[in-house]
Amino acid sequence: MHTPAPSNSRSHRPRRLRSSPAMRRLVAETRLHPANLVLPVFVREGIDEPRPITSMPGVMQHTLESVRPLAAEAAEAGLGGIMLFGVPAERDPLGSAAADPNGILNLAIRAVADEVGGELVVQSDLCLDEFTSHGHCGLLDDAGRVDNDATLESYARMAVAQAEAGAELLGLSGMMDGQVAVVREALDAAGHIDTAILAYAAKYASAFYGPFREAVDSQLQGDRRSYQQDPANRREGLREALLDLDEGADIVMVKPAMSYLDVLSDVARVSTVPVWAYQVSGEAAMIEAAAQNGWIDREGAIRESLVSIARAGADTVLSYFALEAAAWWR
Template structure:
């Protein structure tokens, strides 16, 4: 029998494939996560994340300018302080490393990029958890919200346009929105890490922020008490609905590649933009396989980010953002 339906007609040439492509990548849909470390004189390589650095204030300015030149949509800043304590005091200190970095990047490229800051305590606490602890050593949800509100105001005053609430505390969006509005920062937007899973793929990130998680044997060494169980799909949709109801301007699914089903679910019903984070472990696996010659590095990067976009992400946080933008341009 001779087939009358021939889908291959639309795959015959590069021009035809380009014409009928359902999903496209653009630099403006990419966001670069960047680490800024206090107390270093020059950028410091992160062993588990080839090509990624812990930056100084000077080098983060240069990186922000490079990101703007590449046409990226934004830059997400993470701070790595010299000193930590149980309540993460450096997080809302106007002279803390993250707030200083936000001011520097906003001055350098704030007209060309959306300057974003991670709003979580894990980088700043001496126990490595995303919140303050109660007497039993568990994360105290409501006490942590008070710290998040203080962080939010400090970050907004430092020039951050979009606050990335990544701590997975119940009620964090509503609390931060109220604090921002009460302090005159009604124009500062909230990115809620709504469906953030307790993933095995965060390992390299913990080196990047010099995480203290697990350093104290008396304190739990994982975040499964507040990050989501990777077994649960419906829970991701529920978390996203709650955050949207509380006032989130954008919601996030993290990690991206191993939770594309959740990403598609959230994107199908969300009333606000949906983003996804291609996390450190996802990037590290590509780099490790490419280094051994097992995969085509560029093709794997492009395909991985394209898959995240195809599943429904309007924008993607990726450590490959500047490089990928160069290929797209």
């Protein structure tokens, strides 16, 4: 026998605010806008036309020529920025091409700044891993370990070169201790006091970077667990972010996003500067693979994943889906 609900139960009906698409849109707690999205882009030296990345459907390695219209498209879509990664034709143990004004990344920065400067924030990855023959994010000592302080000197040179090429925001992704302070000092000494620093503050040694390594033709030997964070550690992520804030980071980021929403939430609660997150290559590849197999709704999964990152506290999200997502939220 059906028991009638108590008469006062009708005063608590959360479903009233889910009754239609218009109602759900009206009361949504988390909103994304194209300006909250940044598009990561790879520019490769020595290719004549854009080259598809097998493990990242829809993502290409671009030429200096093809990156220009892509940047213009990103600006037209209203994205917040474009993050540039360089893939050099030649590498050496010191990553010498990283600070070369005529290296592929610095040339790409110039090309994009010339194309969309003032319309889109031109951002650049500041790390040695794409440029070293061993694939590590820093210089190696005689024992084959990453030398933190020697690496900082290279980062300082890279920072000045990227700022001079036209980058407005430098993405410090190498996870070397003290990198924000050293780069800030180098930029200021060179007169680039307005060049901003995005600190990859909590960057974990993740299995979800796999497709990215194809994208940059990584030469990695071994792993990066001695300097990227242990996935088991939550408090350490907050500690890293606080250290970067103390050193003068203008923005702090958590990477990857999906498996570290707790860390992202922790950082967002205490940060006095914008907090970003990176939806990394493996996260995007999983969505693409499952969608291609008919297991999930692609657009729905992309939307939900991006909203979840923003809901956890990210003010801006780096995502390979940025361009098409911008069209949905525009």
